[in-house]
Amino acid sequence: MNDRYDVIVIGGGFAGLMSSCILSKNGQKVLLIEKQKSVGGMSQMIHFHGEEYFMGAHHIAGICKNSQVGDLFESLGLPLEEYFEEVKIMHIIIKDKIYDVPLKLDELERYVEEQFPEEKNSKVFFEKLAKYKEHFILGNDKGLLEMFMETSSISYLDFLRKYFTDTTLMELLTMLGPGYGGVGINSSAFNNLSLLVSYGIGSGYIKGSNTVLLDKFLDIIKKNGSEVHTSCECVDLIVENEKVTGVVCEENSQRKIYRCHNVLFASYPFSILKPYIEQKRLYQKISKFNYGPSVVRLVGTLDENSPYKQGDFAYMGNNSYDCLEKSLFFKNDIEELPVCMLYFRNNGETNTTKFMFTFLIKGRDIILKDKVLLLIKQALPTLYNSIQDSYVIQGSAYKAITCAEYGSVFGWERSTYAIMNTNSFSPQITPIEGCYIAGNWSTDFGIYGAVRTANKASNAILSNTEKEKR
Structure with missing residues (x-):
């Protein structure tokens, strides 16, 4: 292909979309490529039996007026009051008592x-x-x-x-x-x-559905003369004299080459970067990362008699702070409901309430729905009695629409080693000129981390591009 892009963004999750919006709004010709059929990554919605549920994050932290993240949304033409609903309270359940914190x-x-x-x-x-x-x-x-x-x-x-x-x-x-x-x-x-x-x-729910915001991102990218290719997988970089000059992709069963001045990885880059930096220090950094905790969701609807109608809840049960470490992960052989997050949203028209339990697991553990329901029945009987239907979202359900096979919405394992050696403090992959990285690594988690690191990497590209013109 003869066209040369200013930036190719690899990965169409929240970080990739935000980066593409920032860069295209600032005059860069961007090509965003996404391996899956749709963009959004872990911020997409998932559908079960005619209902729409959050697959990953349902709100964003670190967002308020006059903040880096808040100002960024405003600069993209996304007013906070139009797209977000403020989260003010966390309802914490400890030993059958609810604290509104x-x-x-x-x-x-x-x-x-x-x-x-x-x-x-x-x-x-x-x-x-x-x-x-x-x-x-x-x-x-x-x-x-x-x-x-x-x-x-x-x-x-x-x-x-x-x-x-x-x-x-x-x-x-x-x-x-x-x-x-x-x-x-x-x-x-x-x-x-x-x-x-x-x-x-500050924390805000994305109003209505995440799909509304994802569609707005796509609209911004395309209106500013940039492109989005889905079902397009980057399989290799083109590097000449230690400078990136393009990418090789598998797209619609064909191998294609796209030329560019810069590449921004908004996805895990290890397999692609390995051949180019195997003898470099960065290879050692990236190869030591492990996946963080994976997420399993129990979702469904509650009837009109449910005492839970709206908001975020944290269930701590009979656990105390000093044994939280042992009660953080769900296993099928546990006897009590572990620490988990609960989210409820009421539909005023039908007076039914959608619910979402979020559990953490290690590795590829498979959670049995009957076991989850049994523990909920023991710990929260009133809630259990109002459940109309329920479904478990894990493993294959995530893999069907995103690369995050295990639902690892918390990114990579937050070891001290990882924190010191990621884009939290540097968005550039220094052995290769024109190569950058963004995403929810280490200290930056979820949508907040995606936005903050996308902003940092995009600004680094814009700054270096301006220096090259002088």
């Missing part, structure tokens, strides 16, 4: 002061979080690195114990941190604080 950090601070007045160090704790919050809002890499150096060598549990003594309070903060993001409480405090702070900045 604010997500925003300033409101959470007032909640702690009112509900736990004996905790005299809470002000110091929230002053620390306010400092971290500014780093996230501004996308301050230097500040994030300082935060990493301060908190990566201590566990989240030990970090909380520096400020608090009340067990219930630490349990609540546990569910707002590791419980929400699938990170064990004994792992790095940096991981968990990143989750706590990013949700504390």
Whole structure:
């Protein structure tokens, strides 16, 4: 093909779509290629028996006015109030009691002061979080690195114990941190604080359906003169004198070559990059990544008698913060409902409620629906009695519409090694000129990570392109 693109974006998930929007809006001729038949990755919707359910993320963290992420949506012509509905409360279930805990950090601070007045160090704790919050809002890499150096060598549990003594309070903060993001409480405090702070900045449901936003992304890309090719798999790079000059794709059973000045990987690049950087340090970085926890969903509808109508819930059950590590993953031989996230959305017209349980699993474990329902019946009998129908989404269901075979919406394993060696701090793949990366790796998770890293990688491309013109 004779046409040369400014940028080829590999991967049509949220990071790839956002990158393509940013670049095309800034005058770059972009080709977005996606292996599957449709774009969206783990942010797509999935259909069962005439109903539409969230396959992956159903809201975005770190989003508010006058923030890096919020301003980015606004700059693309996507007003926050039009596309997002603010999430204000996390309902946390502990030992049959529901705590309505604010997500925003300033409101959470007032909640702690009112509900736990004996905790005299809470002000110091929230002053620390306010400092971290500014780093996230501004996308301050230097500040994030300082935060990493301060908190990566201590566990989240030990970090909380520096400020608090009340067990219930630490349990609540546990569910707002590791419980929400699938990170064990004994792992790095940096991981968990990143989750706590990013949700504390602001969080929003995508109004209606994720499909509305995905379609808007496609519209922006195409209106700005760029292209989207689905059922198109990148199988190789073309590298000349250590500079990328194109990609080789399998598209509609044909091998095609597309020429470009830059390539942005918005998908896991290991197999494609390996031949070019095998002797380089980056090969060692990428080859050591492991998949993070995988997700299994139990979805369905509740009848009109359900006590649960709307909102996000976190189930901690009889677990306490110090044993959360053991209760974080679902296994078919467990005897109690493990830590899980619940989401409910009521349909006012029919007065039925869609529900979504989210469980974490390790590896390729297959979850038995009957086992899930039995544990729900034991732990939440009122909810169980209002279930009309239910379906398990796992493995093959994910693979049918996305490359994420195991539903690993939390990206890669958040080890200290991975955090220090990913696009959290550098979007360029340095051994190959013109090669960049974005996506929900390490510290940046879910849609928030996709947006933040897409912005960083896109800005690096635009900046370097401008330098080359001078």
